[in-house]
Structure formats: C-alpha cells, structure tokens
Amino acid sequence: MPSLLFCGPKLAACGIVLSIWGVIMLSMLGIFFSAKSAVLIEDVPFTEEDIRDDKNPPQNIYGLYNQVGINCFIAAAIYVGVGAVSLCQVRLNKRQEYMVT
Amino acid sequence: MGFRSEEMCLAQLFLQSGSAYDCISELGEMGLVEFRDLNPSVSSFQRRFVSEIKRCEEMERILGYLLREIRKANLAVPEAEIPPVAPAPKNVLEIMEQLQRLEVELSEVAKNKEKLQRNLLELTEYTHMLRITHTFMHSRSRHEALGPQYEEFPSLETESVTGCTSMQRLGAKLGFISGLIQRVKVEAFERMLWRVCKGYTILSYAEVDESLADLDTGEINKNVVFLISFWGDQIGQKVQKICDCYHCHLYPHPETDEERADVMDSLRTRIHDLQNVLHRTEDYLKQVLHKASESAHSWVLQVKKMKAIYHILNLCSFDVTNKCLIAEVWCPVSDLANLRRTLEEGSRKGDATVPSFVNRIPSSDTPPTLLRSNKFTSGFQSIVEAYGVGDYREASPAPYTIITFPFLFAVMFGDLGHGSVMTLFALWMVLTEKDHKRRRPGNQVWTTFFDGRYIILMMGLFSIYTGLIYNDCFSKSLNIFGSAWSVKAMFTKQEWTNETLQTNALLTLDPNVSGVFSGPYPLGIDPIWNMAVNRLTFLNSYKMKMSVIIGVIHMSFGVVLSVFNHLHFRQKFKIYLLFLPELLFLLCLFGYLVFMIFYKWLAFSVRDSQLAPSILIHFINMFLMQESATTPLYPGQIGLQVFLVVVALLSVPVLLFGRPLYLYWLHHGGKSLGVHRVCLCSCGYERVRRVSEEDLSPSVVHDEEEGLSDSGGPREFDFGDVFLHQAIHTIEYCLGCVSNTASYLRLWALSLAHAQLSEVLWAMVMRLGLRMSSRLGVLFLVPVFSVFALLTISILLVMEGLSAFLHALRLHWVEFQNKFYSGTGVKFAPFDFSLLPSVFEQDGLL
Numbered sequence: 001m002p003s004l005l006f007c008g009p010k011l012a013a014c015g016i017v018l019s020i021w022g023v024i025m026l027s028m029l030g031i032f033f034s035a036k037s038a039v040l041i042e043d044v045p046f047t048e049e050d051i052r053d054d055k056n057p058p059q060n061i062y063g064l065y066n067q068v069g070i071n072c073f074i075a076a077a078i079y080v081g082v083g084a085v086s087l088c089q090v091r092l093n094k095r096q097e098y099m100v101t
Numbered sequence: 102m103g104f105r106s107e108e109m110c111l112a113q114l115f116l117q118s119g120s121a122y123d124c125i126s127e128l129g130e131m132g133l134v135e136f137r138d139l140n141p142s143v144s145s146f147q148r149r150f151v152s153e154i155k156r157c158e159e160m161e162r163i164l165g166y167l168l169r170e171i172r173k174a175n176l177a178v179p180e181a182e183i184p185p186v187a188p189a190p191k192n193v194l195e196i197m198e199q200l201q202r203l204e205v206e207l208s209e210v211a212k213n214k215e216k217l218q219r220n221l222l223e224l225t226e227y228t229h230m231l232r233i234t235h236t237f238m239h240s241r242s243r244h245e246a247l248g249p250q251y252e253e254f255p256s257l258e259t260e261s262v263t264g265c266t267s268m269q270r271l272g273a274k275l276g277f278i279s280g281l282i283q284r285v286k287v288e289a290f291e292r293m294l295w296r297v298c299k300g301y302t303i304l305s306y307a308e309v310d311e312s313l314a315d316l317d318t319g320e321i322n323k324n325v326v327f328l329i330s331f332w333g334d335q336i337g338q339k340v341q342k343i344c345d346c347y348h349c350h351l352y353p354h355p356e357t358d359e360e361r362a363d364v365m366d367s368l369r370t371r372i373h374d375l376q377n378v379l380h381r382t383e384d385y386l387k388q389v390l391h392k393a394s395e396s397a398h399s400w401v402l403q404v405k406k407m408k409a410i411y412h413i414l415n416l417c418s419f420d421v422t423n424k425c426l427i428a429e430v431w432c433p434v435s436d437l438a439n440l441r442r443t444l445e446e447g448s449r450k451g452d453a454t455v456p457s458f459v460n461r462i463p464s465s466d467t468p469p470t471l472l473r474s475n476k477f478t479s480g481f482q483s484i485v486e487a488y489g490v491g492d493y494r495e496a497s498p499a500p501y502t503i504i505t506f507p508f509l510f511a512v513m514f515g516d517l518g519h520g521s522v523m524t525l526f527a528l529w530m531v532l533t534e535k536d537h538k539r540r541r542p543g544n545q546v547w548t549t550f551f552d553g554r555y556i557i558l559m560m561g562l563f564s565i566y567t568g569l570i571y572n573d574c575f576s577k578s579l580n581i582f583g584s585a586w587s588v589k590a591m592f593t594k595q596e597w598t599n600e601t602l603q604t605n606a607l608l609t610l611d612p613n614v615s616g617v618f619s620g621p622y623p624l625g626i627d628p629i630w631n632m633a634v635n636r637l638t639f640l641n642s643y644k645m646k647m648s649v650i651i652g653v654i655h656m657s658f659g660v661v662l663s664v665f666n667h668l669h670f671r672q673k674f675k676i677y678l679l680f681l682p683e684l685l686f687l688l689c690l691f692g693y694l695v696f697m698i699f700y701k702w703l704a705f706s707v708r709d710s711q712l713a714p715s716i717l718i719h720f721i722n723m724f725l726m727q728e729s730a731t732t733p734l735y736p737g738q739i740g741l742q743v744f745l746v747v748v749a750l751l752s753v754p755v756l757l758f759g760r761p762l763y764l765y766w767l768h769h770g771g772k773s774l775g776v777h778r779v780c781l782c783s784c785g786y787e788r789v790r791r792v793s794e795e796d797l798s799p800s801v802v803h804d805e806e807e808g809l810s811d812s813g814g815p816r817e818f819d820f821g822d823v824f825l826h827q828a829i830h831t832i833e834y835c836l837g838c839v840s841n842t843a844s845y846l847r848l849w850a851l852s853l854a855h856a857q858l859s860e861v862l863w864a865m866v867m868r869l870g871l872r873m874s875s876r877l878g879v880l881f882l883v884p885v886f887s888v889f890a891l892l893t894i895s896i897l898l899v900m901e902g903l904s905a906f907l908h909a910l911r912l913h914w915v916e917f918q919n920k921f922y923s924g925t926g927v928k929f930a931p932f933d934f935s936l937l938p939s940v941f942e943q944d945g946l947l
Contacts, residue, residue, distance in 0.1 A: 043872060
C-alpha cells in the first residue's frame, strides 16, 4: 500500500489549526444565522423581489437566513473531515520521524 | 523586578594564585559580578596567560574539525545532562592529549579512505571499459560479415584465435587505445582527433550507464568509453597526447579474448575485496566518531569555560608580592554575602592555604545598572532597554509598561476575534515553552516571537477587552445585552409611515422621540451602530476624544514619575523648579481640554445636542482670549480660562530660569544652607566623601548636568551651559506637550484602520462565500473560509499587529519616557558561563 502521507509536518499542523478555527467559527456563524441576527443582514442573498413579493413578511428573508445557516453548518462538518485528515497526517508524520531516527 | 535599579558597589577580590582559577570558575557558574579590566594598556599578546589561551584555541580548532567530521557522518551529538565545570589545570593536558590523538587518527583514516575510493573508481572504470569495448569488437566483427565498411581497412579476419589486433598490412601495425572520457568532452575530442589524424584513426564510443564520481572535483557525471584504432606509430603518439590533453583515463587494451576474460575476472575479485575493505574502513570511522561524539559536547563546554576563565585572569593584576591576584568587580550590594560564600567555596576547591576575600571599596565611577527580571517581566524589560538602559538608580518605566503597553496596543488593535486568536497563539507558546527552550531552533523570526510570548499574551488579553468595548468581532458586532435603539418606536409615534420608507433611501432614528433610545448600552458600543451608515462619524468623535484623554493621562503619569527621581537623588529644588511648572503647564492647558471633553459629555443631553458647542473652537478661543460668539459652556468659563492660561504662561519662565538661577545662587554663596562644598559628580551616585575636613555638612548637592569630575574640588559653575541646557529642555517640553498630545491621536487612526480593513476583508471575501444561494455554495464556502482565515492572519494579525506594536512602542519611548527617563546608563553584564556564546553553536555545528 503506498504511503498515505502527502504533506509535511508543518502543512498538517496548519491544516489542524485551520480546521479547528473553521469548525468553531462556521458553527457559530450557523447559530447566529439561525437566530436571524440583524447584524448579518448584508450576508444574506436577498433581492428586491424577496421583499416586495413577500406574501407573509418576513418569512422569505427568514427562509434565506435558515438556508445560509444550514450552509454554514455543512461547511463546518466538511471542516471536521479536513481536520480528521490533517490529524492522520500529523500522526503519520510522527511515526515516520520515529522510524528514520 | 524593581522600581529602580539595584544598588551596586565596587569590590576588590584578593585571590590566592593557587586557587584563583577555581574561585573564578565558581564565580562564572554563579554569574554574580562583572569584572573590570585592570590592565587596559596591555595588548592581548602581552598578557600573562597568553599561552594558556593559545592552548585553548588549539583545542577549539581540533574540536571544530571533530565536529565537522561528526556532522559529515550524520551522527548526533548528545548533550550531557549536567553541564561540566571547567577542568582543573592538571586535567587539561589529558584532554589535550586525547584530542590530539583523535585528530591524528581521524586524518589518517580519512586519507586511507580516500585512497581506497580512488582505487575502486579506477577498477570500476576499467571493468566498464573492458565490457563495452568487447561489444565494439563483436559488433565490428558482425559488421564485417555484411561487407567492407572502411576503405583503408578491408574486412578483418575474424579468427577467434588471434582476435582482431596486430594486423599486419602494408607494414603498419594497427594499434588500439582505449579509455574513458567525460561525456561533455566527447564531441570536441572526436573533432580534434579527426583534424589531427586526418582519418587515420577510428573512434568508437559508447556511454557508460552508471555515472561515476570524479574524485578530484567531487562531481558525478556521465562518462563515455572509447576505443581508438589507429594505424601507425606516429599517429599513436599524437593520439596519446590528445588523450592526455582531454584528461582521459587510459587503460591497457587486452590483446585476445582470453586475456580480456582473465583481466575481467581478476578485476571483479579485486573490486569485491576493495569494497569490503572500504566498508570496514567506514565502519571503523563511524565507530571512532561515535565514541568521540559522546564526550564532544562536554569537551566543548569545558574548553569554553577554561578560555573564559583565562580571559578573566588576564583582566586581573598581580600585587607586588606576586602571590595573589587582585580583581576589581562590580557587585550588587545584596549579593555581597553570596560573593563571599562563593570565594570560600572556590578557595576550598583549590586547596588554598590562605582563603581569598572580598573588600568593598568606594568609587566615584557610575556603576552599571542591574534590574532583575523573571521570564514574565524580561520581555517588557527588554523593550524598555531597547530605547536605552536606565541610569544608575533611576526609576525604571518597565513595571508600568507591563500594563500600559498592552493596553495602548489593544486600543489600536481592538477586535474580539483577532484578540482571541492572538491569545490562543501566545497561550500555546507559553504552555509548551519547556519544549521550545530545549530545542533551540535557529530561525530568527521565530526566536523573536517566542521571546515575546508573554508580551503577546498580554496584548491578546487586552485586545479581547477592547474588542468588547468597541463591540467588534471579525468586523461584526455582538448583541449581548439587546440594543437600546428601537426602530419600531419611530412607527408607533407616527414619525415614519410606509410611505416614508418608500420615498427615502436613508432615514435617521431620532433619539428625541420617546421609546427610540432607551439608555446607553451596558458595556461598550451599541451593536446597532454596525448597521448604521453614519457609524464612522460617531466612532471618530468618540475615539479621538478617547485618544486625547488617554494621552494626557499617560503624559501626566510620566511627569509625576520624575518626582521619584528628584526625591531619590535628593534634589528637592527640582520638585519646585521643574516638576511643578511642568505639571501646571500640562494640566492647565491639556488637562483643561480633557475636563471640557468630560463636561460636554455629561452636561449636554439629547434634547440640547444641537446646541452643544465645538470644544476645539473653545480651546482655540481660550488661547486667543477672544470673546467667542457662541454661548459659554458653563458660567464663569471666560474667567477660569484666562486664569488657566495665565498660570500656564507664568510656569514657562519659572521652568526656563528657575534651575539655572537657583544653582547660580547656590554656587555663589548659598551659606544659609550650610553647604560648603558643591560636589559635582555624575548623576545619582551617592559618593562617600574621602576628604573628611568638612564632613559636617549633612547634604551633598548633586548636579547631574555637569558630568564627571574628580574627587574633592568644586568645578567651575558654567552658568551659560546650564542655562542653555535648561532652555532646550523648556522649549522641548512646552512644544512637546502640544505635539505629543496630537501624537496620541494615532490611537484613533490605527484603530480606525484596523476596523476598516477587517470590514473590507469580510465584505470582499467571506460575503462571497455566504451569499451563494445554491447548494453548491457550501463547497464554495469551504475554500473561501480558508482564504479568509489566511488573509486574517497575514494582514490583520501579523501586519496590523506589528504596526500597532510599533506605534504603541513609539508612544512609550517618546511621549511617555521623555518626561522623566534619561536612559543613558550601562547595563550590568555579569561574568556568567551560560551567557557566553559558543563559537560552534553559531556555526551550527552543535
């Protein structure tokens, strides 16, 4: 089986840091979007039609908020995966270090 | 860590010759004292212990060679757990012998190895040559079956018995030269042969698959085996000369096939034997190096310590009886007991009959400055000392810097998210500091960050606090307590209708309408400002006023600190003639500005916010003493302002003339004070008066401007010099007050820049990922977040962090420290083995 190691120790460490940050920040963003925070209004992809043609305001906007929130949670889950891969790389690097010396 | 530097004394050490080495070795281990050079006029070659130092350097040379060989063999040099002490002089010869023996052995083995490798290379080349020319011969004989190839040489008889050499034809003999040549030279070689021999030679060549190393140059390149068949003796000589020219390795060409086979067999066995011998030699070399590497580290340390001790011994002087060494050291007064104990220990170790002792002597020189610090305070200490080491016994700004520096940084950096990232980074460095200290990596940038880990930790923690106050987390505000502003109230009070919304692009929330504004936000800035278009207008006013307030407080604190210096150096007149006018000037003008800011904030409410006057206009009018057109801020304002301006203006001449006139009066007959001798000596050192005729006077007046003088006699009091000095100080202080206050506005400027950069980064990077409406937008969000994180770290944390660090440092160095700190002292550099650099570490050999 060819070696599963494809990045060096520094890149793997960066990967772990980035994924931890990504998980925490994206999940918090997801929570805030689900809570319909007003500060994040600019980040929600609404258009003029959404506001004008809304039969039951502001449910359109709320629906968009929820959508973006779910996107953030999915991205956080992907970062969990990235973090797991980086962790494996770090372990493999450590093992290789032991074998060489 | 002290409020001011430690008290130092000059001490004389009387060391017995026999135990001097051991005493100094003990002193080096403890790192208590700084030695002075008692033989400054003697060159380094004339000093007493030159031969010992030469011996140490010889040992260092051998150790360098040894370490290089160890590194070439890729062996590690293990460190001893307990660092060894300097060896006694009787053991030095042993070490020297060992090292010399090692050197001889290593150089012999290395030479042998090289010779063997050269032999091996020749034999390998010969084998290749034989193999390849064999194919030439056979292919040629195969060619002959097809027909004549060359005019000159008709088909050779392919008698396997005689082979193909020594053909007798036209009385000429066919000769062969074979060998190897580098591939890059082959074309030139061929052309040269053709030109010189004009077709009387035939060159066939083929490349060797294996690239061989050229031992002279050490390169690995491709070689080509060639076979030249020529016709005629003279041609043969010419060909030989050409081959020499091109540095070919020539080998004898075998006559017959059997000969060829025999030679190849013998070569094979010889190569095999040679490889065996080479392996054994390499193994032996590795063994020797391995054994040496076990003690290499302790040898290096021992030689380093020995050399340092001899350097120090060179600084001492011998007394007349030549039996004991005298050394002069600077020692902290609190460490005198330690010093005595160390000397006793050293005398005991050196088996001295008479113990060495310490004698404290008075001195008129300025001692060096020592401020003790631990791992937390040493970072802050070093950034203060980068500006200048404090004078002896001067109040040090370092303890206050521990809080004010991170605070000023945080005011410029204030972001909750960035602050937390910075804190986590610093926390990681602090928690793993034992590992990092042990490993000692060489990267300069990393070392700088690591040494400042406690500074970064404090900066991060304070940034979290100011991030909460500015309500800024990655450019978004956190709504913790619920915003105090309500848009709904504008509708319920019939201020706005749906039509208002449709016809206006921008609307203003009016806090005068009841219910819109329900009071200030409990902690920090209300989160609704994050969505307001006029956010910057509001924040700019707030941040500018805050910067001026912080600046005036910081500068006043600096002026107040000078009182401690005046009190300590017993210059009470300075409190009245320097400190008081300075403080009055600063507070009457800029303190009053701060007062006006607070007054305007407190006195004017939402209802009369339209009537609130501009403070700047009032401030300017204060100087011009004009009646301003606007209504006064409070009753009696004009009168108070005139009073303050008059006080400030009066304090300028006091500051300008006070001290020179006082010193002049003191010098020319200040009998009422009972001081008979004005002893002028350098700043701050309490001198024990040696001249004891008039030692009734209680106070000794020091004048720090006059510089060094010799003991006893009063110096000429140069009024012009003192006055000029004071004039410069006055102008610097008064103009500096204005410019330094304005300089603190950089606190506003940098925090604005940081907030804007952070907002731009979010809007241009993160928003792209979040606004993706399709489901595929998720996959886009993942790389977008990575880009956002990378840019945050590189631009906002590293670049902005360094910028804010620099500006906070400048504010400390210039605006704060020039109110009280002179920073012209010399740092105490104790004789300590652990502080001495090792030559080998610098070369990266250890």
